[in-house]
Amino acid sequence: MINILCLIAAFGGGVFAASIGGLASFVLTGVFAIAGSVASMCGAGDASNILLNYVAFGPFFGPYVAFAGGVAASAFAKKKGLTENGADTITPLSGLNEPGVLLVGGVFGVIGFLFKELVAGNLFAGTISPRLVTDTPGLTVFCSAILVRLLFGGKLRTGTELISKGKAFSTTLLISMAYSLVVGGVYVGAVYAGVPVEGFGGCYPQLIFGIAAFGLAFAAMGHNFFGCHHIVIIAAAAVVQSYGATENLYIALAVSILFGTLSGLLADITGNMVNSGTDSHIDPPATAILIMTFLINACFPIG
Numbered sequence: 001m002i003n004i005l006c007l008i009a010a011f012g013g014g015v016f017a018a019s020i021g022g023l024a025s026f027v028l029t030g031v032f033a034i035a036g037s038v039a040s041m042c043g044a045g046d047a048s049n050i051l052l053n054y055v056a057f058g059p060f061f062g063p064y065v066a067f068a069g070g071v072a073a074s075a076f077a078k079k080k081g082l083t084e085n086g087a088d089t090i091t092p093l094s095g096l097n098e099p100g101v102l103l104v105g106g107v108f109g110v111i112g113f114l115f116k117e118l119v120a121g122n123l124f125a126g127t128i129s130p131r132l133v134t135d136t137p138g139l140t141v142f143c144s145a146i147l148v149r150l151l152f153g154g155k156l157r158t159g160t161e162l163i164s165k166g167k168a169f170s171t172t173l174l175i176s177m178a179y180s181l182v183v184g185g186v187y188v189g190a191v192y193a194g195v196p197v198e199g200f201g202g203c204y205p206q207l208i209f210g211i212a213a214f215g216l217a218f219a220a221m222g223h224n225f226f227g228c229h230h231i232v233i234i235a236a237a238a239v240v241q242s243y244g245a246t247e248n249l250y251i252a253l254a255v256s257i258l259f260g261t262l263s264g265l266l267a268d269i270t271g272n273m274v275n276s277g278t279d280s281h282i283d284p285p286a287t288a289i290l291i292m293t294f295l296i297n298a299c300f301p302i303g
Contacts (some may be wrong), residue, residue, distance in 0.1 A: 002114070002117050002118070006054075006058065006059045006113065007059070007110065007113055007114070009058075009059035009060070010059040010065045010109045010110050010112070010113035011106040011107070011109055011110050012059075012106065012109075013059045013060050013061070013062070013065040013066050013069065013109045014065055014066065014068070014069025014070075014072075014073075014105040014106040014107065014108055014109020014110065014112070015069070015102045015103070015105050015106040015109070016060075016066065017061075017065070017066035017067060017069045017070040017073075017105060017109070018069050018070050018072075018073035018074075018093050018094075018101065018102045018104070018105025018106070019092060019093060019094035019102055019105070020070075020092050020094070021070060021089060021090050021091055021092045021093065021220075022066070022067045022068075022069070022070025022071050022073075022074065022089035022090075022281075023067075023070075023089045023090045023216060023219065023220050024090075024092065024220060025061055025066035025067055025070055026061075026063060026066070026067045026089075026213055026216060027213060027214055027216050027217045027220065028061050029056050029057070029061040029062070029063060029066065029067070029210075029213050030056075030209070030210040030211065030212070030213025030214035030215070030216070030229075031056075031210070031214055032051050032052075032055045032056035032061060032210075033051075033052065033056040033057070033206050033207070033209055033210030033213065034207060034210035034211060034214065035051050035056075035210075036048045036049075036050075036051030036052035036055070036056055036203075036206065036210075037052070037203040037204075037206045037207035037210060038207070039051060040052070040202065040203040041199055041200060041203055041207075043199075048203070052203075052206060056206075056210070057137060059109070059113060062112075062113075062116075062137060063137050063138075063140075063141050063286070064112040064113065064115070064116045064136070064137045064140035064141055064144065065109040065112045065113050066109065067089070067141060067283075068108055068109070068111075068112040068140065068141050068144040068145070069104075069105035069106065069107075069108045069109040069112065070089055070093075070105060071089060071108075071141075071144070071145055071148060071280065071281045071283070072104050072105060072107070072108035072144065072148045072152075073093050073101050073102060073104045073105035073108070074086055074087070074088055074089060074091075074093065074280070074281065075087075075148045075149070075152040075279065075280035075281070076100075076101055076104040076152055077093060077096060077098070077101045078152070078278070078279065078280075079152040079153055079279075080098075080100075080101070082096050082098060082101065083096070084278070085278045086152065086154075086278055086279045086280045086281075087275065087277065087278050087279065087280055087281040088281075089281050090219075090220055093105070108144060108148070111144060111147070112140050112141070112144050115140050115143060115144065116136050116137065116139075116140040120134075120136035120139045120140055121136055124136060124139060124294075126302075129301075130297065130301035130302060131297055131298045131301045132294075132297070132298075133293070133294070133297040133301070133302075134290045134291075134293045134294045134297070135289045135290055135293040137286075138285075138286040138287075138289035138290040138293065139286075139290045141283055141286040142282070142283065142286050142287050142290055145280065145281060145282040145283055145286075146282065148280050149274075149279065149280045149282060152279070152280060153279055154277060154279025154280055155277075156274060157273055157274055158273070158274055158275065158276045158277035158279075159272045159273050159274070159276040159277075161272045162269060162272060162273065163265070163268055163269050163272060164268050164272065169268070171226075172264055172265065172268050173261070173264070173265070175226055175228065175231070175264065176231050176260060176261040176263070176264025176265065177257060177260075177261050179228050179231050179232055179235065179260065179264075180231060180232070180234075180235035180256055180257045180258075180259070180260025180261055180264075181253075181256075181257055183208055183232045183235040183236050183239070183256065183260065184235050184236075184238070184239040184252065184253045184255075184256025184257060184260070185253060187200075187201070187204055187236065187239045187240065187243070187252075187256070188239065188243070188249040188250075188252055188253050191243065191249060192249055197243075197244075201240045201243075201244070204236050204239075204240055205233050205236040205237045205240060207236075208232045208233060208235075208236040209229050209232065209233040209236070211232075212227075212228050212229035212231075212232045212233070213229050215228070216229075227285060228264075229285055229289075230263050230264070230266075230267050230284070230285030230286070230288040230289050230292075231260045231261075231263050231264045231267075232260065233289060234259050234260050234262075234263040234288070234289060234292045234293070234296070235256045235257070235259060235260030235263075236256070237259075237293065237296050238252075238255050238256045238258075238259035238260065238296050238300075239252045239253065239255065239256035241296055241297070241300040241301075241302060242255040242256070242296075242299075242300045244300070244302070245300040255300075259292055259295065259296060262292060262295075263288045263289065263291075263292045264288070266284075266287065266288040266291055266292065267284035267285050267287065267288040268284070270282070270284035270287040270288065271284040
């Protein structure tokens with residue numbers, strides 16, 4: 001059953017994100033994901049529930065509400081001739097002094113909340129099969145972005161290259177492998193040292209995701225920061241679930257590196273194919289996360 005009060009709040013979340021910029025809202029998602037994960041690891045269950053389920057991944061900063069609302073508002077502003085780049089998720093749109101732009105953010109916040117609860121949450125959250133599970137926020141962000149592209153103009157495919165070439169590809173490959181190695185390595189190292197899996201593994205992917213999302217603050221400041229949340233959350237989920245299934249630390253580490261690297265490459269492909277224009281933003285990381293989460297649960301289902 002849908003929480004009507006959270007649905008109403010989602011409108012405010014979408015407006016808020018549009019006003020400060022989609023990327024800024026996502027950075028704040030990371031802040032509260034870190035806080036909620038740490039609270040969970042410390043045994044503060046009530047605090048963790050509020051911080052994770054109602055703030056970081058709820059109607060306030062949940063990417064399917066906030067970031068998706070910011071994406072829609074930016075594309076609408078470009079369509080109306082108010083900005084030049086509809087794929088810009090950094091610029092706060094409150095400075096345009098156009099209430100209609102912010103209202104679009106609110107509307108898409110509501111759409112994202114409804115889609116996640118009614119569609120993604122009923123079809124791909126384990127209700128049909130434990131092997132048919134994906135990241136419902138990621139799926140919602142992707143579907144919302146497709147709807148934005150269809151409504152506010154622009155062709156779906158924006159690039160001719162399938163994947164980056166030369167040193168750009170090599171850099172993506174190396175970073176994907178190395179980041180996955182450290183994420184998987186920390187987990188298996190902690191388990192090997194005797195850290196209880198029950199108090200560590202449950203929120204490890206959210207903690208790692210939060211750290212990576214917060215790191216995007218450097219991108220917002222203009223630094224050439226490599227967005228990696230799609231790599232590290234997949235590496236973290238893969239190491240946790242594969243260790244739970246095999247109880248073999250070496251296999252779990254190898255799976256973490258493999259899946260994290262594939263996620264990095266999938267995002268590169270998505271960026272080249274559908275996110276190289278200026279009409280709107282279709283998020284490559286969200287696309288990679290939803291595909292790779294399907295794969296992880298197909299191979300290592302929970303429960």
